[in-house]
Amino acid sequence: MKQKIMFDLDDTLIYCNKYFHFILDQFSDEMTTWYSSAGVTRANILEKQSEIDVERIQVQGFKSEHFPQSFVDTYRYFKNITGRAGSSLEEEKLWKLGQSVYELEVEPYPLMEETLDSLARGGHELHLYTGGDSLIQHKKIAHMKLERYFQDRIYVRQHKNTAALEEILTDGRFERGNTWMIGNSVRTDVLPALQCGINAVYLKQEAEWTYNVIPIDAKPIGAFFTLNALPQIPPAINDYLYKQA
Template identity: 60%
Template structure:
């Protein structure tokens, strides 16, 4: 039973959140230096940034300039709140800091190559479905030479949600009973997969963005698995298909 398997990219196949967290720590350091004398705490700065960041994603999706914009918006919020005059130089510094997250090297998760090779050799058809700016995501894909596994079956969306996944499944004429979505985000990977009636594997990560966390209440039509390592994916799919082929299942 050959399957169609859609993989997320960031924090599923390659590291992402840890680099955003590093830059966010630098942002919090700067903001604390500037606003702590006016009674702003590091915790309040991070909390407000999280609020602004998530609100922006809901409007703009994963546009490349959303992250640096969230830094500037947070800076302006505290400036207005505490009466501190704004500075174009400081805003420029924050913008450049936010953009620097895209300069980090692309680092694969352990067993990325082996997992994709195993699934390919088993005859499964692999697809890559990622959210973000097309140019930035394509650059990551090229650096990891991922086209050798996914060829032209690569989909990049600024807004990654149930509607986007439905469109991909419809245009590609996927068989829902033989299609899987694998990703770290409960919000943009797992929930859309469940709502589209396909199988889903949640790659649980130690460091997870608040935006990605939610409770899935929709009953799954197919498999809904939680794994922690890519090497677990091929045997998990094999095990599920073995169970699904048993009489009465």
């Protein structure tokens, strides 16, 4: 039976978190150089940055500015509590460092193309649903040449939540029993899918971003699988459909 299968992009089809961790390491190194003499540790810096970043996302959504601004806000926080003199040049340096994460070249997860090819050959209709800045996300999509799989079935939203998914499903007149959401985020992929009454695959990744990790407190109406790699998806869906036939 033909299914509509919706994929998340970042850390589902392509790597994302590891690039943010790479930049965060540079940020914490710089901040430690400036503030360690005041007793501020690397752990203190990363904890405060994460807290500020998550708060900003919950209000503003996935605007590209949230990450570099969290660097500047963290810098200002420790400047104020330690009394260390700051400067606009240091703030500018941190902003540019945070912004540089969007300039790093992206790469696919292992067997991404083979997974999408398998599902397409099986007659399924593939959709892409991602959160973030539209220009940045479409740049990634073009770089990976993902239009060949998703064509015009690509949705980019600044706020990726249950309301956004519900709007896509309603506007597209998706048959929910035959629709799947596949992603690595419990917050923005799994829970919205379950709350909207569609099938869900939690593609669990190592070293997940704190923002994405929350309890799964919704009961599935249809299928719900937890998998660890893209190549596991086609056989899991096919096996489920076989059992339902």
